[in-house]
Amino acid sequence: MSESEKVAFVTGASSGIGQATALELSRQGYQVAIHYFENEAGARETFGQIQRLGKGRARVYAADLSDPSRSTQLAGDVLEDFGRVDVLVNNAGSLVERRALADMDFDFWRRVMALNLDSYFLVTRSVMPRMIELKSGCIVNVASIAGRHGGGPGAAAYAAAKGAVITLTKAMAKELIPYGIRVNAVNPGVIATPFHKRFSSKEVFEKFVSAIPQQRAGTSEEVAKVIAFLASDDASHVVGESVEVNGGLLMD
Numbered sequence: 001m002s003e004s005e006k007v008a009f010v011t012g013a014s015s016g017i018g019q020a021t022a023l024e025l026s027r028q029g030y031q032v033a034i035h036y037f038e039n040e041a042g043a044r045e046t047f048g049q050i051q052r053l054g055k056g057r058a059r060v061y062a063a064d065l066s067d068p069s070r071s072t073q074l075a076g077d078v079l080e081d082f083g084r085v086d087v088l089v090n091n092a093g094s095l096v097e098r099r100a101l102a103d104m105d106f107d108f109w110r111r112v113m114a115l116n117l118d119s120y121f122l123v124t125r126s127v128m129p130r131m132i133e134l135k136s137g138c139i140v141n142v143a144s145i146a147g148r149h150g151g152g153p154g155a156a157a158y159a160a161a162k163g164a165v166i167t168l169t170k171a172m173a174k175e176l177i178p179y180g181i182r183v184n185a186v187n188p189g190v191i192a193t194p195f196h197k198r199f200s201s202k203e204v205f206e207k208f209v210s211a212i213p214q215q216r217a218g219t220s221e222e223v224a225k226v227i228a229f230l231a232s233d234d235a236s237h238v239v240g241e242s243v244e245v246n247g248g249l250l251m252d
């Protein structure tokens, strides 16, 4: 099957890493399901750029993925429209806000978990049966360096969710590889996206960057290329791996 008949579904494709991934997969010929939450203009920009590439069909979907019923419904809508999902990129995520454990009530904890962990499970769970039917598919989960080192200031719930995504990736990979479905993750380090504009002051961001051996933040495109590699046949023997994309900030 050629890439032009294949479908990529990218959550959080209205900015940053998700937008760059949607564009990269479109460049490779995939039809793309573009999801966003509040930034409709960003999603439209992704759509417009895909149209200009002239490679294939794209469609835009809105959903708050911290609402479990919306995660399931979104995946159902994409499958209904496209008939299949060959590449699923679980990318939508957020710190929600920086909050110390002492100030964290259970509602806040649940909100962060619902978006950064539950939605990855729910969207995957809804897309999986079709992949199993087709005996092929690739899933790439966008986790984080926070999931390995505990995160920056006020990021305990987010870091815990991302750590769980890394573990969930391995469990999913074991369960799904017998059906020809490969599951992997990427762990971005400090990437220059609206995420940091929203959650890190200039001083905090500069402090993060100064600790990177490569002495610069990463770009969304640098993460998108790794996601596209993991989703491609070039990574046909890569299963359950979490690839660090961090300029040397954390090495195994």
Ligand SMILES: NC(=O)c1ccc[n+]([C@@H]2O[C@H](COP(=O)([O-])OP(=O)(O)OC[C@H]3O[C@@H](n4cnc5c(N)ncnc54)[C@H](OP(=O)(O)O)[C@@H]3O)[C@@H](O)[C@H]2O)c1
Binding pocket: 011, 012, 013, 014, 015, 016, 017, 018, 035, 036, 037, 038, 039, 040, 042, 063, 064, 065, 066, 091, 092, 093, 094, 095, 115, 142, 143, 144, 145, 146, 187, 188, 189, 190, 191, 192, 193, 194, 195, 196
């Ligand atoms: N930037 C970094 O340094 C870094 C490092 C490690 C991991 N990551 C991870 O990389 C992924 C992408 O982040 P980014 O840096 O590209 O940030 P970003 O530019 O802020 O993009 C985040 C995306 O997630 C979507 N989103 C946020 N809240 C949502 C909700 N409640 N429901 C559904 N979608 C929601 C946003 O949608 P709208 O904008 O449309 O609302 C947006 O498309 C996230 O999982 C993040 O945790 C980023």
